[in-house]
Amino acid sequence: MHLILFGPPGAGKGTQGALLARHFDIPRISTGDLLREAVRAGTGLGREARRYMDAGELVPDTVILGLVREALGSESAQRGFILDGFPRNVAQAEALDGILRFLHRRLDAVAVLDVPDELVIKRIAGRRSCPNCGAVYNIHFEPPRTPGRCDVCGGELAQRGDYQEETVQHRLEVYRAQTEPVLAYYEQAGVAIQYVDGSGKVDEIQAQLVHALQT
16 A cells, blocks of 8 residues: 555644554655654765754755655565655655656555644643653643643653644644645545544544545
């Protein structure tokens, strides 16, 4: 199976992608993971990416696409793959088409985790973490026993800057403006688009995804 997993930030793509990868026995390919691993390993693309990261600049698409090309052409991806959150815009989708043509592959489906903005904001902006032991909570869904205090070590919980509600709102706006048009691109190309309600429990969402992709 050759699959793209889509959804707004906070939709649960990482969790569901990992479960799908286990179910279908194919790799989940996340550009963030690829980037971190390449930098850690000191590969050619990793060293190039690090130059931009050290300068506080965005890693260009040429580097990201190079990492994706390597991953899709690897031995582990011969039976299929799940692209998690990539492509992020139409230009990347067009470039991905070129990579797949070169590898004599074609997409089977795009699975979309459909989650309302209000829930996304609760999932992300509600996160609190303990700087002492690393424990993570959500004030809406998995709150600590004592508000503001870690259950494990008693440390004072903190909210990351990129989890602020205003930041989450901006990320959603970027998703609507840049990433959602990719779905229209694939619809025009005749790729199957499967929408799944991503607001339920993890196992329920996974069951819906598997059913949608196997029918």
